[in-house]
Amino acid sequence: MGKGRLEAFSDGVIAIIITIMVLEMKVPHGENLAALMPLAPVFLSYILSFVYVGIYWNNHHHMLHAATHVTGGVLWANLHLLFWLSLFPFVTGWVGENHFGALPLAFYGGVLLMAAIAYYILQRAIMATQQENPVLAKAVGRDVKGKISPALYAIAIVSTAFEPKIAGAIYIGVALMWLVPDRRIERQMGA
Amino acid sequence: MGKGRLEAFSDGVIAIIITIMVLEMKVPHGENLAALMPLAPVFLSYILSFVYVGIYWNNHHHMLHAATHVTGGVLWANLHLLFWLSLFPFVTGWVGENHFGALPLAFYGGVLLMAAIAYYILQRAIMATQQENPVLAKAVGRDVKGKISPALYAIAIVSTAFEPKIAGAIYIGVALMWLVPDRRIERQMGA
Amino acid sequence: MGKGRLEAFSDGVIAIIITIMVLEMKVPHGENLAALMPLAPVFLSYILSFVYVGIYWNNHHHMLHAATHVTGGVLWANLHLLFWLSLFPFVTGWVGENHFGALPLAFYGGVLLMAAIAYYILQRAIMATQQENPVLAKAVGRDVKGKISPALYAIAIVSTAFEPKIAGAIYIGVALMWLVPDRRIERQMGA
Amino acid sequence: MGKGRLEAFSDGVIAIIITIMVLEMKVPHGENLAALMPLAPVFLSYILSFVYVGIYWNNHHHMLHAATHVTGGVLWANLHLLFWLSLFPFVTGWVGENHFGALPLAFYGGVLLMAAIAYYILQRAIMATQQENPVLAKAVGRDVKGKISPALYAIAIVSTAFEPKIAGAIYIGVALMWLVPDRRIERQMGA
Numbered sequence: 072m073g074k075g076r077l078e079a080f081s082d083g084v085i086a087i088i089i090t091i092m093v094l095e096m097k098v099p100h101g102e103n104l105a106a107l108m109p110l111a112p113v114f115l116s117y118i119l120s121f122v123y124v125g126i127y128w129n130n131h132h133h134m135l136h137a138a139t140h141v142t143g144g145v146l147w148a149n150l151h152l153l154f155w156l157s158l159f160p161f162v163t164g165w166v167g168e169n170h171f172g173a174l175p176l177a178f179y180g181g182v183l184l185m186a187a188i189a190y191y192i193l194q195r196a197i198m199a200t201q202q203e204n205p206v207l208a209k210a211v212g213r214d215v216k217g218k219i220s221p222a223l224y225a226i227a228i229v230s231t232a233f234e235p236k237i238a239g240a241i242y243i244g245v246a247l248m249w250l251v252p253d254r255r256i257e258r259q260m261g262a
Numbered sequence: 263m264g265k266g267r268l269e270a271f272s273d274g275v276i277a278i279i280i281t282i283m284v285l286e287m288k289v290p291h292g293e294n295l296a297a298l299m300p301l302a303p304v305f306l307s308y309i310l311s312f313v314y315v316g317i318y319w320n321n322h323h324h325m326l327h328a329a330t331h332v333t334g335g336v337l338w339a340n341l342h343l344l345f346w347l348s349l350f351p352f353v354t355g356w357v358g359e360n361h362f363g364a365l366p367l368a369f370y371g372g373v374l375l376m377a378a379i380a381y382y383i384l385q386r387a388i389m390a391t392q393q394e395n396p397v398l399a400k401a402v403g404r405d406v407k408g409k410i411s412p413a414l415y416a417i418a419i420v421s422t423a424f425e426p427k428i429a430g431a432i433y434i435g436v437a438l439m440w441l442v443p444d445r446r447i448e449r450q451m452g453a
Numbered sequence: 454m455g456k457g458r459l460e461a462f463s464d465g466v467i468a469i470i471i472t473i474m475v476l477e478m479k480v481p482h483g484e485n486l487a488a489l490m491p492l493a494p495v496f497l498s499y500i501l502s503f504v505y506v507g508i509y510w511n512n513h514h515h516m517l518h519a520a521t522h523v524t525g526g527v528l529w530a531n532l533h534l535l536f537w538l539s540l541f542p543f544v545t546g547w548v549g550e551n552h553f554g555a556l557p558l559a560f561y562g563g564v565l566l567m568a569a570i571a572y573y574i575l576q577r578a579i580m581a582t583q584q585e586n587p588v589l590a591k592a593v594g595r596d597v598k599g600k601i602s603p604a605l606y607a608i609a610i611v612s613t614a615f616e617p618k619i620a621g622a623i624y625i626g627v628a629l630m631w632l633v634p635d636r637r638i639e640r641q642m643g644a
Numbered sequence: 645m646g647k648g649r650l651e652a653f654s655d656g657v658i659a660i661i662i663t664i665m666v667l668e669m670k671v672p673h674g675e676n677l678a679a680l681m682p683l684a685p686v687f688l689s690y691i692l693s694f695v696y697v698g699i700y701w702n703n704h705h706h707m708l709h710a711a712t713h714v715t716g717g718v719l720w721a722n723l724h725l726l727f728w729l730s731l732f733p734f735v736t737g738w739v740g741e742n743h744f745g746a747l748p749l750a751f752y753g754g755v756l757l758m759a760a761i762a763y764y765i766l767q768r769a770i771m772a773t774q775q776e777n778p779v780l781a782k783a784v785g786r787d788v789k790g791k792i793s794p795a796l797y798a799i800a801i802v803s804t805a806f807e808p809k810i811a812g813a814i815y816i817g818v819a820l821m822w823l824v825p826d827r828r829i830e831r832q833m834g835a
Binding site for chain 1: 269270273274276277280281282284285287289290291292293294295298309312316319320323441
Binding site: 078079082083085086087089090091093094096098099100101102103104107118121125128129132250 | 649652653656657659660661664667668716719720723726727730731733734737738741742745746747748751
């Protein structure tokens with residue numbers, strides 16, 4: 072079975088997720104800076120989430136490029152990943168509207184953590200279809216970033232109990248770490 | 263006429279349906295657990311509906327894979343299915359916001375029942391185009407799950423008059439039954 | 454230049470239009486029939502608009518199937534059509550929320566009329582690219598339905614000043630007339 | 645790496661942006677002209693933004709047509725462009741709801757300016773992949789419109805401090821200037 076429709080459907084869902092997040096920035100009724108100011112934290116959390124969803128799309132793009140065929144298990148592992156990504160607009164809005172409060176930041180980290188786990192499961196499901204010619208396994212290699220990230224999200228979630236700013240800093244740091252695109256698969260597939 | 267655009271359009275509509283359902287989870291204004299709690303039933307109904315829409319996308323994907331060409335009748339049978347799927351966000355929100363009340367659960371079952379009937383009509387419309395080489399008919403076979411499901415939805419709708427919990431249990435049970443991907447078509451089409 | 458991306462973009466926009474119309478059916482807060490009843494006119498107008506957008510997608514699908522290449526003029530004629538289609542959710546919600554009042558029905562007809570004109574302009578723009586081999590011109594033929602519809606919409610708009618029910622009946626009648634898929638192009642292109 | 649998925653994802657995001665803008669036109673509760681009138685400025689700003697997003701889709705379409713392959717840098721430059729485009733619904737709604745006030749018009753210009761810069765960066769990123777066979781560089785040529793536009797947006801932003809109408813006139817003027825489709829790339833790529 073081809074992977075074209077899986078990619079198209081994922082593209083559609085991710086495109087909608089990344090776009091409807093902006094709907095959490097409600098148009099203010101006034102026209103001065105005072106009316107706009109309350110939106111500043113919503114805008115900051117929107118930028119962070121846009122980058123995260125962009126990273127997921129980017130890596131998903133690379134991973135499926137290295138996929139050779141699609142099984143029922145891969146389809147459901149992919150839907151599982153999309154489920155957690157679909158919660159981004161909600162936690163983004165919650166974090167933004169509550170000025171980076173502790174509990175919203177913990178839930179934000181929870182969604183990041185579950186999405187990272189879902190991504191890992193999808194990666195394993197695709198690898199399981201490539202036992203003879205492990206294209207993706209070679210490309211992924213040791214996958215240092217993929218293993219560090221969930222640990223950092225877990226630390227961030229715990230840290231919200233003490234100092235929410237630590238969690239915020241970790242989320243930004245992990246995003247910056249991933250902004251470097253995943254050249255491993257490109258190298259393996261390249262030329 | 264090719265089926266590519268039919269698949270692309272269906273993917274788009276299903277991707278939007280599965281994603282806008284999350285908009286029914288309104289961002290709470292408070293930042294504590296008390297503010298989040300009222301969303302628990304909305305979240306549970308979101309999970310169930312996400313799984314159902316995922317099942318439809320999955321089976322639609324398999325069915326159209328076995329379609330050989332597309333007629334005007336197939337196009338409209340497909341739009342008819344998409345119409346009933348498009349009501350998922352509404353009934354999901356209604357069930358969730360009213361804590362699994364009887365009438366919302368009955369309407370939820372009504373949408374499930376109509377979508378199942380629409381899926382069956384689409385299946386027949388595609389089969390009607392394959393009279394010489396019945397790829398889909400062979401693949402679908404006896405279609406036990408496709409025949410049991412509408413009966414179970416009907417029982418669930420009636421049960422809401424007595425005990426809404428029965429309906430909820432049936433909807434979850436049918437979803438679990440379908441989560442096993444439809445290997446029949448995969449087997450028939452397989453290499 | 455290929456027409457694939459034009460079709461993909463149009464599919465995306467039409468898929469979103471047909472799906473976000475359902476957001477006008479706001480989830481009621483009560484769980485009884487009394488809470489649901491006010492939504493009946495919104496639901497009826499949703500069905501009508503779903504059918505209209507489905508007709509446009511269907512005919513657009515056929516028309517672009519007969520297009521051979523895409524110019525800048527075709528791109529903009531297509532965007533012009535999408536603009537009028539994008540107003541469907543607004544007029545549908547307005548008609549539904551005001552129980553088929555005269556002015557909302559007149560505006561609904563106005564959007565139908567402008568979309569029909571935009572469709573005609575797009576058809577002419579595609580024909581203008583096929584002067585040597587007029588595939589689309591042959592397929593469209595006399596285009597009786599395409600010429601009657603705008604006249605009927607105009608009559609409906611005027612009729613709202615006297616009796617809004619006439620306009621509603623005309624919109625339903627034109628939709629039924631178009632539900633018969635456009636076999637002319639299919640025949641012309643057919644194997 | 646192919647550019648198909650990049651185009652598909654961009655099409656999806658742009659299709660959603662252009663469509664959800666219409667959601668800022670809230671359905672009025674009354675059914676007379678008085679209820680509709682407050683929406684006039686929202687409708688006007690919707691038309692202008694629809695044209696701008698259409699221009700971006702159009703030019704993006706042409707530019708990627710002239711792209712030969714896609715690198716990580718191109719992927720992120722594209723996401724950066726989509727980020728600024730995703731702010732169109734917000735600034736459009738803000739401008740419309742505040743009857744073309746000075747600050748909303750300045751922010752509108754800010755988003756136009758940032759999108760223009762992001763488009764330029766994407767253009768450079770694609771050109772950087774074509775050093776041996778500069779298809780895009782030849783096609784773009786001197787790019788007069790691409791260089792004038794940001795300057796005009798900057799003038800418009802400053803002008804809002806004195807007379808917001810100047811800014812509005814500039815935004816309309818630049819849109820009209822771009823409505824002439826970019827025939828340079830078409831000519832260069834043409835048969």
